[in-house]
Amino acid sequence: MDMGQLAMVSCPSCGGLECIETPEAILDNIYSRYMACENCLPDPQLQKYLHFSKIKQEGYNNNPCVGCGKRHLDVVMADALSIMIEYGCRGKDSCLFDVGTPLISVGYPLAFPPRLRSNELILIADNISRPVAEQLIRVPEIKGVIKRVGAPSQCVGIQDTDCKPHTYELLSGCDIRCDVVTSSFGELCIYKSQSKIHIEFGRASPSKMQVLERLYVQGHLMQRVVVDGFCGPGTLGLMCALAGAKRVIFNDAWKTAIENTLLNIEINKNILGFELTTYMDTSTLPDIGENAIHVASAEGNSIVMDVFHGDFRKLKEIIPDFDICLIDTFPSVDPAAFVWNDINGRIVII
Ligand SMILES: [Zn+2]
Numbered sequence: 001m002d003m004g005q006l007a008m009v010s011c012p013s014c015g016g017l018e019c020i021e022t023p024e025a026i027l028d029n030i031y032s033r034y035m036a037c038e039n040c041l042p043d044p045q046l047q048k049y050l051h052f053s054k055i056k057q058e059g060y061n062n063n064p065c066v067g068c069g070k071r072h073l074d075v076v077m078a079d080a081l082s083i084m085i086e087y088g089c090r091g092k093d094s095c096l097f098d099v100g101t102p103l104i105s106v107g108y109p110l111a112f113p114p115r116l117r118s119n120e121l122i123l124i125a126d127n128i129s130r131p132v133a134e135q136l137i138r139v140p141e142i143k144g145v146i147k148r149v150g151a152p153s154q155c156v157g158i159q160d161t162d163c164k165p166h167t168y169e170l171l172s173g174c175d176i177r178c179d180v181v182t183s184s185f186g187e188l189c190i191y192k193s194q195s196k197i198h199i200e201f202g203r204a205s206p207s208k209m210q211v212l213e214r215l216y217v218q219g220h221l222m223q224r225v226v227v228d229g230f231c232g233p234g235t236l237g238l239m240c241a242l243a244g245a246k247r248v249i250f251n252d253a254w255k256t257a258i259e260n261t262l263l264n265i266e267i268n269k270n271i272l273g274f275e276l277t278t279y280m281d282t283s284t285l286p287d288i289g290e291n292a293i294h295v296a297s298a299e300g301n302s303i304v305m306d307v308f309h310g311d312f313r314k315l316k317e318i319i320p321d322f323d324i325c326l327i328d329t330f331p332s333v334d335p336a337a338f339v340w341n342d343i344n345g346r347i348v349i350i
């Protein structure tokens, strides 16, 4: 089936046309994306806990590589720290560790510190103001600056439909980035509005994929009907589609999760082979859905997908029968509270 070329997708966060790369383009060169080229300078070996005044005294080369134009992550972070000290949001004795958490724009498990091109880093920082953030995005590699709100352990998003959402604050630039999700049955790219969607660092996500891989090997995904009950950006449901599910039902009460899921269905449609139909303008949805609303569906030769915005507890009345239901709540939430009595045997808590 000819699904046609993927049209340019504008970024839901900044409206730009360069934020959303196709998975085909990403997967084509992901192995070399962050590598040094033959002209790159050696690792600058800047120490994370050394006072920045010392680093400055000793000097470091912050010029981009003449061959590939990239700079080492530590050099980018040192430039960021220099700005933060200059504008008074970090003390003179701060070190690189105090800058914040760097997230690369296309997340992929790396065995080495990345070398970055422009707009390849989103910085999550504590104690930072908008004027400083606006200075920071003048560092070419920095694409966006997000202010962390609350404790680092507090998840971004909603815990339950009656809780106030917890979000970080996008201070400048754009917060859209993606993760390359890998499994034994293939790879997809999953985009996230990172100031509003739970941030998964390295370890969390592979263990979820191991659960899916086990289900796949046991024959629970191929040709099955799967419910991704707390879908977030759609990672688990889309991976089930990749694993050969014949129908996937996505649900989330958080509007941003639904918007991200639709983006991820659209962006991965050529890999999975279907066309997306959206039934409504998602900007009209409430931030937290209650009654499950059918927002979109996607259909291809061997797969049907439906996307619902609403409370998982209310989904039961309107969805067709299914084979397996994945439940992926925040670590702080007891998933048992959401398990419908009559489907115990088909629930998988991720
Ligand atoms: Zn953007």
Ligand SMILES: [Zn+2]
Pocket (backbone or CB within 6 Å): 036, 037, 038, 039, 040, 041, 065, 066, 067, 068, 069, 070
């Ligand atoms: Zn280079």
